[in-house]
Amino acid sequence: MAGKKQFDMDTALDAAMIQFWRAGYADTSVDDLSRATGLNRSSIYSSLGDKDTLFLRCLDRYAARYGDRYDAALSCAASDPLTAVRAFFDVTLDRIADPELPDGCLVAQSAMAIPVLSPAVAAHAKEALGVQRLRLRAALKAGRLTDQDADAFADHVAAVNQSLAVMSRAGASPAQLLAIVGVTVDALSQALRSRDQHRGTTSAEPATRESGTSRPRR
Amino acid sequence: MAGKKQFDMDTALDAAMIQFWRAGYADTSVDDLSRATGLNRSSIYSSLGDKDTLFLRCLDRYAARYGDRYDAALSCAASDPLTAVRAFFDVTLDRIADPELPDGCLVAQSAMAIPVLSPAVAAHAKEALGVQRLRLRAALKAGRLTDQDADAFADHVAAVNQSLAVMSRAGASPAQLLAIVGVTVDALSQALRSRDQHRGTTSAEPATRESGTSRPRR
């Protein structure tokens, strides 16, 4: 073995992912990717594939990385669905708050560009959103929600989660983002309380309506 | 006067707007705009300006057109904020359901592309979102919500409204979109009911929690 690989594949893929994430597919040139990764233009093609292939790898990488975090956040859904959904939103809010990372969301951005993306990329973007929806459905069903409420809340939570990407891109403040998810969290809290009342059991949640803007975090 | 204008400016602007709306700024070439409007390439520059100027005009046109509709929807907020918010969402849902128009939302799409748009265009996109937020704040304050609830719901409703653009781009069904807004509408209904109870008055709304997926429309 001589002339070993002189760059770290994971680092390079992360750099490419962040470049696509910040500027989108259309506004990222291969030269941009070369600058972002520090790899030579030739090395990009030989090691990471062409632009479309690389974008697909970045999209899957993004979906897998944050998918795992969303999974972990929802892991307590069976015992405490409200905390699970709060933790779910926190994955996104923490990502947005990270100054190292671009605002927005690569999946949301790709979804918006579906009409002008390759069929393969479009399919992966739809898939990522679909998986998130199914994750939320399963988690809420495992909690105390009815099937009907679980489905509706899953769609709603997934959508609100994507809306954070749009609003953060437009410069929304952390307080705004908290208000946005606060209403959803309150609504879920209320649904759980209604279900408990219907069952005749008492809820662990306080009886008064929570404030959407002052919800405790972590 | 001879050699009168042979095209209708409004029709041409609408066609350009729809082209930008469908494909976004980066993926729309001036030739695309020429094809979409039926105008010669030279005519585009002489009558509609360069690409950036034209995009700005289309963005403002879009914001004004649907801004008026959102205004009209919210006009009954003082007497019936719940109906107003439903009507607000219906403006978006009807637009998405219109097969003549692209999915998504030109403002949401522009917001997502802010890092790669010209400062002028980025400012107009932010402005459009800000105006919508203020509209909702004023409407909800005019209704029966507390200032704190009005602010939180305004941010939330504006965000959910933008999320519909993302989800519709990704091929979400009308039922999914209804579920998304249904949770928000239910939450608002609950907030109004809580406030009425606190006041000791009776609400016009039924006491049972409404279903998010079977909400009546129109």
Added chain:
DNA sequence: CACATCTTGAACTGATCAGTTCAAGATAGA
């Protein structure tokens, strides 16, 4: 040192892009 492997920079192709220019043609009023 010799060798195999990887990396690099530069050049090149063919395509598309935004923006401009202009001569030829169409139009309709005088």
Added chain:
DNA sequence: TCTATCTTGAACTGATCAGTTCAAGATGTG
């Protein structure tokens, strides 16, 4: 018909794009 105005199509410029190729150099092992 004459004329002023608008429209058209085509060509052109200079830039950027994705993708490919390759010779020169760097690297580390045997």
